Amino acid sequence: MVDRSHRGPLSHSVYSRSVPLPRFNFFLLHQRSLLRGIVLSLAALAGSMRLTGFPDAAHLHPSHWLFLPVLAAAWGMVDTARCIGRKWSLFHAGILILLYSELMILALTVFLWLYQV
Secondary structure, three states: OOOOOOOOOOOOOOOOOOOOOOOOOOOOOOOOOHHHHHHHHHHHHHHHHHHOOOOOHHHOOOOHHHHHHHHHHHHHHHHHHOOOOOOOOHHHHHHHHHHHHHHHHHHHHHHHHHOOO
């Protein structure tokens, strides 16, 4: 005979199917996400460098697809700017530093797009 009076922490009766699982804000576009802005900007930087043939200096070339990293960098900057609060704090200052770095990424991608080697 099995004693079922003691249920452990991994018992299936503790959880129900009506409890929603947590979602990350990364995939919910209508919510603010600092991680999404940073990832978009860094991906735009890596994509623009890769599209111009960056690792090999002898094979640098223009690409007509560089408008996509420019759009991604702008979208990442907007996502980061949405995370600024109304009240000044160290978090606010950190977001401003991130915005300045993303502005430099956006300027570099626009330069690589417009300056056809």
